[in-house]
């Protein structure tokens with residue numbers, strides 16, 4: 283049994299259990315604020331459904347589907363429910379692929395149709411005599427026509443990161459379009475889904491695509507008596523523009539709310555209630571409870587904001603450190619000085635990249651780079667950086683730590699110099715001497731204060747045959763990169779320019795990068811912290827570094843005027859910068875279990891302080907400036 287399941291039942295948990303016990307089945311929508319225990323209720327609901335219905339599910343080969351936002355969340359929930367095969371916890375993409383994979387004929391039909399629609403759109407574009415991009419569009423059309431022929435020959439389609447129709451691969455976006463359209467159009471598919479998964483639960487429903495919600499609602503309607511669809515979400519925590527926000531409940535659904543907050547200390551709870559007030563006014567009650575020596579009480583905690591000038595990057599970083607020192611003193615808690623005990627939320631990875639020391643690597647892989655570079659860089663999966671992650675960092679580290687057996691084993695498995703199985707003793711010795719000379723050069727290039735570049739390192743790897751280098755890297759090193767025939771021109775140009783910028787990056791930046799992507803650093807992005815919680819949180823508000831134009835803390839606090847475009851969005855009743863920033867602020871502040879520190883860098887400190895006093899989100903005595911550092 284796990285902690286989540288063991289937490290005391292709330293009224294909502296009891297209502298949810300009653301709802302799950304109903305026959306014919308009833309769908310539900312659980313809407314509640316941050317830290318109210320939605321995921322906890324979800325885990326309990328899964329456990330209850332298994333307890334009451336597990337045998338039947340097993341007998342019929344059915345499963346309960348639980349859709350989460352990330353792989354990490356999926357794993358956590360699966361662990362919580364005891365890893366039972368009766369529950370299929372997955373991200374939306376994996377779920378949709380599992381559902382559609384057996385229907386290869388329908389997939390093929392859809393892909394053929396999609397390619398033909400794309401061709402038609404380009405033909406229409408070309409019919410316009412004033413088209414500016416005629417040559418490019420004609421090329422694209424020719425490529426699509428070839429793809430149309432190749433798709434006909436494909437017998438099995440697969441799911442990957444990006445679509446490549448000729449190879450039978452469907453990317454994320456196409457998968458969503460494919461499955462939702464198949465579900466909407468095909469009654470049999472809807473029946474099959476509801477029979478295989480008589481319960482489908484969706485966590486973080488506010489960030490689910492609207493067409494997926496619609497498709498799931500259709501599944502519900504097709505077999506409503508034997509099917510239960512359950513959403514768990516909070517419209518105030520919608521972060522992504524593609525998310526639905528509020529899921530509208532159907533007439534026969536149960537709506538379950540949870541008024542309490544179990545996560546945050548009293549002071550943090552006050553702040554998040556204040557942030558939320560102008561949105562939907564939902565005010566949470568309760569708060570985190572601590573039991574010491576058998577006595578339970580609410581955790582008081584703390585919440586404060588530091589308004590600091592938007593100075594040079596280095597100065598900001600120094601001021602952030604000073605804030606930690608002041609907090610350690612003010613809260614009599616030295617843990618504020620220990621990196622592993624705090625979490626710092628920044629708005630984009632770039633801020634963390636700069637603060638941690640890999641700004642050049644970050645911009646090479648992000649600014650005008652192919653999407654695959656952007657996505658793969660922060661998770662360490664993209665090919666240009668592999669020689670560093672797989673070879674350079676581990677071997678330089680092992681050499682520094684004098685771990686000779688590790689060095690030999692890395693060389694044995696990776697160096698082409700040692701690959702021949704029938705090398706004689708003297709040859710091995712000679713090769714090792716050669717490799718040792720290469721390693722000496724590598725060590726110098728990877729030193730703390732070395733000016734060696736990525737290309738310098740790659741040249742050493744190549745010259746001494748320390749490890750084999752991916753052909754694609756090699757092609758860029760020799761300016762002989764030959765793109766695939768069907769590669770998009772812009773992507774090719776972006777790849778070439780990204781690789782050029784990558785080669786001149788200081789190689790030592792990889793040490794900081796490694797720390798970040800292995801999550802050993804205290805940094806995380808404000809958007810990436812869904813569902814998580816930490817005792818001590820610093821939220822850095824810093825528009826200057828953010829490249830996300832959809833968020834602006836200066837506009838949110840009233841320090842900067844709204845733009846014409848913002849006003850237009852307001853007039854048209856669209857989502858705009860203020861509610862979006864408010865939601866992001868709410869999500870990051872509501873992660874704090876005990877202490878929350880907001881550090882707001884702004885170009886107009888005086889005005890920001892004045893506005894903050896008016897807004898009254900933080901107590902007047904909790905607004906600090908440079909004078910307090």
Ligand SMILES: Nc1ncnc2c1ncn2[C@@H]1O[C@H](COP(=O)(O)OP(=O)(O)OP(=O)(O)O)[C@@H](O)[C@H]1O
Pocket residue numbers: 286289290291292314315316317318319320321322323516519544545812813814815872
């Ligand atoms: N009934 C309960 N009694 C005591 N603690 C609880 C209860 N339910 C949840 N908690 C605790 O409250 C915290 C927040 O729970 P959970 O993550 O389930 O909330 P959530 O609503 O999904 O949060 P968010 O939407 O902010 O990500 C966790 O530490 C959890 O253990």
